[in-house]
Amino acid sequence: MAGSNFTEHLRRQALRRADHQALVDGADRWTYAELDADVDRYAAALREAGVATGDLVGVLGRNTGRYVLELLALSRLGAVSVPLNWRLHAAEQAYVVEQAGITGLLYDDDFADEAAHVAGATGLRLLVANETRVVADARRLADLLAAQPAGVRVPDVERGPADLHRLLYTSGTTARPKGVMHTCGNLTANHLAQILELELTPADRILVSAPLFHVSGLEAPGLAVFVAGATMVLTPTFQPADIARIADAERITGMVLAAQILFGLLDLAEPPELATLRYLLFAGVAPSVRQQVKRRLPHVRLVDTFGMTELCNGVCYLDAAHEESKLGALGAPFPGVHIRIVDEDFQPVAPGVEGEIIVRGEKISPGYWRDDEANRRTRRDGWFRTGDVGRIDADGYLWFVDRRTDLIKSGGENVASAEVERVLAQHPDVAEVAVIGVPDPRWDEVPKAFVILREGATTTAEQLREHCRAALARYKVPRYVQLVATLPRNDSGKVLKKALREEPVVPR
Known part of the structure; x- marks a missing residue:
């Protein structure tokens, strides 16, 4: 490429x-x-x-x-x-x-x-x-x-194609943020795929509400808007009311929304008409919600996707022709992308069989910046190992099964449980700690910490949350802290987080 x-x-x-509108930020507007x-x-x-x-x-x-x-x-x-x-x-x-x-x-x-x-x-x-x-x-x-x-x-x-264009830092599944490298070649491949898959033309007016430090803001379709000669419209907030107002006023034709914003739009007292909208891109929304959105917006193509920062955004979009017959699928691979499902021995499995999702292609990041260990763990034989579980049906469509075990998705942000555990473990009264994600109606998931205090310690759950606030972003601070006497473990001593996820959520 x-x-x-x-x-x-x-x-x-x-x-x-020259005179075509390129960028809109409220009252500020730029032609090309x-x-x-x-x-x-x-x-x-x-x-x-x-x-x-x-x-x-x-x-x-x-x-x-x-x-x-x-x-x-x-x-x-x-x-x-x-x-x-x-x-x-x-x-x-x-x-x-x-x-x-x-x-x-x-x-x-x-x-x-x-x-x-x-x-x-x-x-x-x-x-x-x-x-x-x-x-x-x-x-x-x-x-x-x-x-x-x-x-x-x-x-x-x-x-050149191998030259570094940017770094995007993501928490991933480790205790420290990792810098994902995006090369000039990655951008070229992604932009061409976005134009083809979303059928972008100069007539499009694309709303960007996701923050521009996120791959979804930059590359879904993000900068591809300028490659297509279309118009990028920015929103000042992520509030559903603002997005609804701007989408109608600016005659938006396409946008990507996080699940909680989509729910907010549906719950508005006066939902937007979105008469000019032709596609809505999202991920992690239940099939029943997709059907509800389709009933309200029958003229809009609803696009589900599988994507990560490491993949320079999505690697498959659900096409309009299979929006109903493949309800729940994430689509077939982009041009220039290959997706495979493998077993624990890294061997391909048959259609319909669950396994790890691995990806390769010209839009896939070459690796993590200054992190050889993470690169060794996630790359093999030219493939990127997502760690996610899925299956591919006989028609080549990807179906998502489960997310990486220890990654907490909160309001569209990645929260690494190991990072929160590291901060809690620094408290002098903490002997052991394990952090998981628990369901939340607004944010999808929020962190919950199980903490064993040192003998004689009287630190409270709220004091531990305050300790986290001094070192972590607000969305990473555990919503719940449960003080426990023991943690469930397997024979080798590893904490069984699956067992912790089965525990009822208790007030902090």
Whole structure:
């Protein structure tokens, strides 16, 4: 698969569709000609700040037109963007910055305190304040932009398919976040697949409500919108009412929604008409809910998917022709993607037989950044081992069976039980701990901790939760902490989390 600098597409669109709307952020709107010119300005400004080809640069901010411009400008310069999860604790941000080797940070005012903490705890050499709050020796983006001459042009740095485009950090199933590498070739393969599978054209207006530090915000279809010459529309919040209002007002034709937002839309007193919507992309929604949505929106294609950050978003979408006959399936593989089900000996199984889902293809990440152990564990013979359980039917459609055992999915975020266990184990009164995910009507799952205290300790469950709040993002803090005398174990001493999941949820 040939690869190139993604922002070369903007040059082409600026020539072919100069006056076509490219990006919408509330009242701020860019045509393709304006977007391309502003990306040049931002690239020149960041270059003046000290960003160079190959630098790893963190971006800490909410979904705005400025955020998109910064990502595109970093691409134009040949720098590696690292969109940072603003829900993480400042200490977690500092770990990511150090582990990745990030040298620059662009931050919004909302996250100035986190930026200050990271600047003092890591080896950052440059900071850019996107708004007014200046920390350490940060330079203001407005000043950098004002210093650029009118009509400045910055050429796209040449990139090959194996060159690193960005890092996306995901908690995965280990105690520390892992940096997933996305190459220029990964993006090229994903964008072509998105255009084919979602049938994107310049007439599309795609709503991006998922945060741009998530693969679902960046690549479902995300940046492929610009490759298709379509329009990207951003939402300022994840609130169902805001999404409904914008989807109707902006004549949205496609969007991806987390399950809890979809439920929120259905529960609105005045649900949106969504007359122009032609597809709705989601995952993890029960077949009965899909049928309910279809009854309300019979004109909309409902697209289920199987995806991960490591796969550069989804690797299969359920097609419109099989929306009813394959209800519950996740679709057939994208072009250029192969999916296989294997047994415990890594041998392929027959159609309909359950096993581990493994994937290979041009859009699959080459691995984790600076993490050889994780790469050895998840790669074999050119395949990526998802750890998820599924089956493939006789027609080649993937059916999901179960998720990776120790990964907690909470409100669309991955929470590694090992990470929460590590933090709880640091409390001086904790002798042993095990963390699982338990069902939650709003967030799908929330963390629950089983804790054995040291002899004589009187620490309460709420005190342990407070300990977690000092080191973890809010969504990772256990909703429930149950103090226990023992933990169920097998003959080798391993905690039996399956048995813990069968325990009733008790108030904290």
